[in-house]
Amino acid sequence: MSGTSGTSGTSGTSGGAFLGMPSFPEAAAVSTQDRQLRANLSHATRTIREKRARAVAELADWAELRAAGKAIKDHTLRHLDHYLLQLEAAVTTAGGTVHWAADAAEANRIVADLVLATGEREVVKVKSMATQEIGLNEALAAEGITAYETDLAELIVQLGDDRPSHILVPAIHRNRREIREIFAERMADWGRPAPEGLTDSPAQLAEAARLHLREKFLRAKVAVSGANFMVAETGTLVVVESEGNGRMCLTLPQTLISVVGIEKVVPSWRDLEVFLQTLPRSSTAERMNPYTSLWTGTSDGDGPSAFHLVLLDNGRTTALADQVGRQALRCIRCSACLNVCPVYERAGGHAYGSVYPGPIGAILTPQLRGTASEIDASLPYASSLCGACYEVCPVAIDIPEVLVHLRERVAGQGGHRLERAAVKAAGFVLDHPGVLAAGERAAAKARRLLPRRLPGPGGAWTDSRDLPDLPTEPFRDWWQKNRPQQDS
Template sequence: MGRNPVTWLGSPTFPTAARTALADVQLRGNLAHATGTIRTKREAAVGELPDWERLRRAGEAIKDDVLSNLDVYLTRLEAAVTARGGVVHWARDAAEANEIVLGLVRAAGATEVVKVKSMATAEIGLNEALEAGGVSAIETDLAELIVQLGEDRPSHILVPAIHRNRSEIRDIFRATMPGASPSLSDRPAELAEAARAHLRRKFLSAQVAISGANFAVADTGSVVVVESEGNGRMCLTLPRTLITVMGLEKVVPSWRDLEVFLQLLPRSSTAERMNPYTSVWSGVTPGDGPREFHLVLLDNGRTATLADRVGRQALRCIRCSACLNVCPVYERTGGQAYGSVYPGPIGAILTPQLGAGTDDPGTASLLRSLPFASSLCGACYEVCPVRIDIPEVLVHLRGRVVAEKPAYAPEAVAMAAASWVMVSPRRFRFAQRLLGPLRLLARRGRVRRLPWPASLWTDSRDVPAPPRETFSAWWRRNRG
């Protein structure tokens, strides 16, 4: 068995999935509205800080130090967590992590767990694994709950139900939420109240909670979760047993480093100066909070990604979603087209790396399509709080895809021919003359239809008719 991929099995390639998404009028409207709003707010929140660029550079530097010294910081974290009464587990991949968590839940004698919103557990498909093991997992983040109740898939890192508007949410609640009133309206306050009543019952009965981690401080073994709703805080404090699944790269050396990210993350993510709830815990504290704490450190393709000098910068990611909100591709296709829990620009560089080595051919073609799901406009790099040069990584990963193509693949042949022509001025001038006859197809200075593959262009756009004389020919005639 190959490594458990981070994608949803059976997902089509990006261009195919995008075609379906683009035709969804409701989705397009919801996303344009939501991303437009958060984009404007983020700009204002970031604009308040005169040292924003220095903060970004600090965030980048701290993450790069962590990635270069992971062994040091992770063993330091393990020692500190253990010293404070926690138990640390190491998971090579999704299957191992799921097995560890299921074993811990069973040992606690629970059949139902409450969950704090977590990308790591979504990445490894923990809910499905628990379900298969007879344990039901209840998402307590409002947007995750909407996705879970709707038997849907997430489409955004921060707001997984961003593709849903409030009337759709009302319909989901009415149909699936135990105890929801059939006369529930689509007023946000009423929807929130319904979710609150539903979740409160779960918080009070759950024996086990499962969370992810935004950061973990190696020096003191402190794990950090930031959130907006307070539901995470309920999970982190009420149940007897707390299990945290955390990607290896989330460790930071010290509290001073944490301070940088607690400025970068909320402003980039929710456009807030500070997020409403920041929970920090160090092992277990007798008489206060969970009596048992387990930290599962997850690799799942991360150390393999670390080996790539260009690609490894994707591991700096703090999951803020700023790149999604500014991405013109994401804004139109939504997140599900990316076939994984990591959508948008960061997904296009993270998913192919974490999932590399998959033995599922469908997944492999999806992974190959992702680095091309970008016009390289650079808006993502501009906003990334840890300065991940996403366009650079996209191009690098495109190079990997190209390197795997056979030399006789049509695109490879065409690109080789193009460079053979263009490296020689003589051949290039000759090729320019060959375009001349295209003028015969032109009406009023434009060509409306060309055969495949040029039809991919002309299906929606005209091609200008080539001029009677190229500039170089004109220069030679008049100035040469």
């Protein structure tokens, strides 16, 4: 898979958190009208759903692995301070330096200072959601440092001046034809141009990326990564990937800076036997991803001579304080929940207004950022509560449970705007049966005139759906005529 936890940025975003984004219903209203996007997403998610099911079915003990993964993560979260201190000691002993960042600004400051201290003005990056969450690329740019994304999908996003839309495959909203255009038009602006006569065959596109990025790998002195796991007892970091860009970044530069959320720690080396079985199968539907890198501090003569680990809070402790919501911190960023979600498949990742899209994003983002803004307050409603996300989650996060919990919280603060309007309107009509009956009959008579979109505030619902046909008469009228006689 392409990566570890996340990447940063894209020139189009600010502060990592896509603030100023429209709320989910508004964004989805636009994205669901994009037929190309829906076709790309539908093709990709269907492909991966079927493959994942086969990969999981190969393991007879999947349920046991899932239960163990859940238990390990819960145990770790209950003793998070203990394991982070153990990790810090182990990394330090192994020659690394550990930094702690309470929020995005602190993390960005630490990384920028570390880069500036090397005298370098460019870094290569492995896909890392944590650095995207904190808007690291933009923060580095403000210090005159250029960050080059090296994951193929992140490169597509960066060259296209775009935003990622999927945890695993950030450019899932682009098909091969669009990718070819982006490469042909934009690669020259960032370095080596795309080869003449580039076609849209994935092999040629991958070759173009290889040539474009190789010169950057060979000259890079500083790399920035995330990590999928950190082992407290040994101080080992783990990055799981497919392409080899991770290996390049983790091996060739002199200085490696890893920015990792505090929830990524696991207690023991042995725990990897659980997650390295469940993560690849859940994520890319592979028995094992092509490359996994594990390193502990620094090694003489092999790889970077300086290693810095930046432990990132940035809202995670707020989620930790919520007894129901904290299970979101078990997430290992496999993205299986995105691929099975009917809402994600139709709305796409951008509508979630966060680096964490899909069902996991709908419970993680409001906990990391709070529910004050319109987009964040709307996220717990971006679900039909069908439960498919919980079924596929390799660490058994009960996403519907957390969604409902967060809805209660949003309702408690006065409710999400659309929901408030809907409930108010419904309350009035249900309190006035005459209004309801008249409305129903009027609607039945007018059904030939029915528009595909509802006018007024109800239009939000039909922005992303076709309005169902109305019955020829209201149910209450039909019941009057057809109910069993003995009842009357």
